[in-house]
Amino acid sequence: MNKEQEIDVDQISDDDLLYRRFHPISLRRDGSITYAAYMRPKTTIPDPEISVNLAIKTTPEETLAAASPIFGLGMLKVGDIRRMGFTVRYSPSRGNKAHCIIEGAKTEKDCHLLAEITQVHTFPPSRSNT
C-alpha cells in the first residue's frame, strides 16, 4: 500500500466534500440533478461504485478539466452520504490522486437519495444562464 492509499475511509471526515461531474442532460428545470446521474455508465443500472473526487485533494476546475467541457459539477457532503448507509472509499489512481468511490447504491431509490443531497457547484456551460 502506497502513501496515498493510506488515507482510508476513517480519515475521510464527515465534513469532507466530494465532487461529481454530471452531463448537462442531467439538470432538471428546478436546478437539481436527476438520479440518472448516478447510474453506471452505458446502462440504466445503479452504479455500485460511483466515482467522485475528494475536494481537499483537488479543485472544481481540475475535476471539470479531466472530462469533456460540457459537464457540470455537483458537490456532496460525506456525512450526508454515510447517514444514508453508503460508504466512501479513497481510491486514488495514477492520474487522479483525489479519486474516491461511493459504494452501496443498489436501487433507483439509492440513486435518487444521492441526487437529492447533491448540490450543483458549477452549472454546465450550456445551462449557466438559465
Added chain:
Amino acid sequence: MLAFANSYTSGALNTQFSGSVVATAGPKTHAATPKPTLTSGTLPESWIQRALDQLDDIAKLGPDWDSYGADPPSSLAITIASELLLIVNQKFGKLAYEESQPQIVAPRPDGGIQIEWGTRPVEIAVHANPSGSLGYLYINRQGDISEYKEVSSASWSEVLQLIAKVVFTVSR
C-alpha cells in the same frame, strides 16, 4: 386525490392520434401495453412545443453522446415519449399548466428517454424504454412513511394515473 387522478386517466380514449411530431425512422413496433390516443388538432402554445423540440434534438444524438459509450436514442422510445408528453399536456395542461410541465426530458444511456414530473414530496420519473415499454420510479413522501416504487414495465393507464397524482398534488 386518487379519484381526481383517476378521472383524468380513464374513460374513452379511442380517438386517433394525429401523427408523430418527431421523425421516426426506425422499424415500427408496438408498446407492450395499450396506450390512449389523442385527438387531432393544433398544438397549443405551451411547454409542449419546447418539450417536443427537445425530443427532436435528443433524436439527433449519436452513439456515445455522453462520452461514456451511451447508445443513441431509439426511434421507438422517442415516439413513445412524444406521445406521453402530448397526452399529459392535453389531459393536465389546462388545469395545472406549470405542474404538468416536465422537470426534465433526457436521453438514457440505453437508448431510452426519461421524463420527470414533480418535486419533493411527490415525484415521478417515467422512462420510455428502447423496446417501447414504459417504466417508472414513483416517490411519495407526504406521510411518515416514504413510498418508493420502481417498476420496469408498466401500463399506460398506471403511468398516467401516477403522473396525475404528482401533477395535482404539487399544484395544490
